[in-house]
Amino acid sequence: MSQPATASPVAPADVLAAIAFGPDGLVPAVAQQHDSGEVLMLAWMNAAAVAETLTTGRVCYFSRSRGKLWRKGExxxxxxxxxxxRIDCDGDAVLLLVDQHGVACHTGRRSCFFRAARGGGLVEIMAPEVSEEALYGAGHAGHGAAGGGAT
Amino acid sequence: MSQPATASPVAPADVLAAIAFGPDGLVPAVAQQHDSGEVLMLAWMNAAAVAETLTTGRVCYFSRSRGKLWRKGExxxxxxxxxxxRIDCDGDAVLLLVDQHGVACHTGRRSCFFRAARGGGLVEIMAPEVSEEALYGAGHAGHGAAGGGAT
Incomplete structure (x- = not known):
């Protein structure tokens, strides 16, 4: 799973032209920790989010629940x-190899995919590494606002 | 990335209840090779595809282009x-740890994510391991029919 340590700035035009955004202007994006291979989360990007991510080197999604750009970790x-x-064969999905600082999930777990279908039902296979309160402070609205990953 | 070698049959009801299918009845599903960690493809599942996958232990998707169940490799x-x-925190994405026989991509590449944004644009970082003709025979309609992964 070894990857280049740092992304070079990439001109977004060619990449954007190769992405088949859906009717809602979005494409699903899978975030994978570049060295361990952990799949951290799935979120959505619009063209502006892809362009900003390529330009800044910091991952930016589009929050469907908030209807605006979501700079992961803001x-x-x-x-x-x-x-x-990376882009898939049909251009309708994006894979982001990332270096995740801390935890990806708003629940304080490393990955959003912490529930596994085993035996009779769903089992939690990952414990939180940090509390939601520590992530967002008391009385936060992190989850609803985030729609998944830690905002 | 070590995982159980074989999935036990899982009663689908609890799992289905935890998945937030979209307005179109579908949820995005990421397939990852269970031992190497390679992200192989992203496709879509409806409730019937999830239930069949859990029951049979063989991955079944829903083909958006063909409008029907797609038993991967058929x-x-x-x-x-x-x-x-596995299911994510909001239940609106699925992660499938799989054992992929051969190649996942209809182009004959191991993964559908074979194009990387590097330097001036997109670079192919994976070569086909098998020809499309070998996968589907001459005159196949594999790509259009598959909408991504090898059918």
Missing amino acids: SSGQVQRLVEL | SSGQVQRLVEL
């Missing part, structure tokens, strides 16, 4: 540095 | 055996 500090952006 | 032989199904 509330929680749990930022994702881009190592490499 | 045309190409490149089947995916389910090792474990």
Whole structure:
């Protein structure tokens, strides 16, 4: 799973032209920790989010629940540095190799995929590493606002 | 990345209840090779596809382009055996740990994510391991029919 340590700035035009955004202007993006291979989360990007991510090297999504750009970690500090952006054969999905600072999930777990179908039902296979309160402060609205990953 | 070698049959009801299918009845599903950690593809599942996958241990998607269940490998032989199904925090994405037989991509590449944004644009970082003709025979309609992964 070794990848380049740092993404070079990439001119977004060619990349944007190769992405088949859906009717809602969004494409699903999978974030994977570049060295361990952990799949951290799935979120959505619009063209502006892809362009900003490529330009700044810091991952930016589009929050469907908030209807605006979501710079990962802007509330929680749990930022994702881009190592490499990849596109699938049809251009309708994006894979982000990232370096995740801290935890990806708003629940304080490393990955959002912490529930596994085993035996009779769903089992939690990952414990929180940090509390939601520590991530967002008391009385936060992190979850609803985030729609998944730590904001 | 070590996982159980074989998925036990799982009663689908609890799992289905925890998945937030979209307005179109679908949820995005990421397939990851269980031992190497390679992200192989992103496709879509409806409730019937999830239930069949859990029951049979062989991954079944829903093909958006064909509008029907798509038993991965039914045309190409490149089947995916389910090792474990996971659900994210909001239930609106699925991670499939699989054992991929052969190649995941209809282009004959191991992964559908074979184009990387590097330097001036997109670079192919993976070569085909098998020809499309070998996968589907001459005159196949594999790509259009598959909408991504090897059918």
